[in-house]
Amino acid sequence: MDTNLITYLACVCFLFIFGRVFIVPIKKVLKLVVNSVLGGITIFLINLIGGTFGFHIGLNVFTSILVGLLGLPGVVCLIIIRLLI
Numbered sequence: 001m002d003t004n005l006i007t008y009l010a011c012v013c014f015l016f017i018f019g020r021v022f023i024v025p026i027k028k029v030l031k032l033v034v035n036s037v038l039g040g041i042t043i044f045l046i047n048l049i050g051g052t053f054g055f056h057i058g059l060n061v062f063t064s065i066l067v068g069l070l071g072l073p074g075v076v077c078l079i080i081i082r083l084l085i
Contacts, residue, residue, distance in 0.1 A: 032068055039067025042075055057082050 043059045050056060057063060057078050067074040 036068030040064040
């Protein structure tokens with residue numbers, strides 16, 4: 001009976017450690033995906049508003065991830081790059 005209890009506790013500890021190791025990267029990847037989608041929506045809104053002025057930022061995976069990683073400074077960076085080019 002004691003070996004069953006020890007085995008059970010060892011399995012619970014193993015599952016806790018295993019889950020802890022893999023949940024952190026999943027949270028970071030999920031956060032990057034959500035921020036990238038929000039970045040794409042932000043670029044779309046900039047293009048929608050800027051279309052009346054002839055201002056356009058390319059909406060692709062690179063710009064979306066850049067805005068997703070950097071947030072508002074990424075949007076400002078893309079606008080400055082577009083104005084310089």
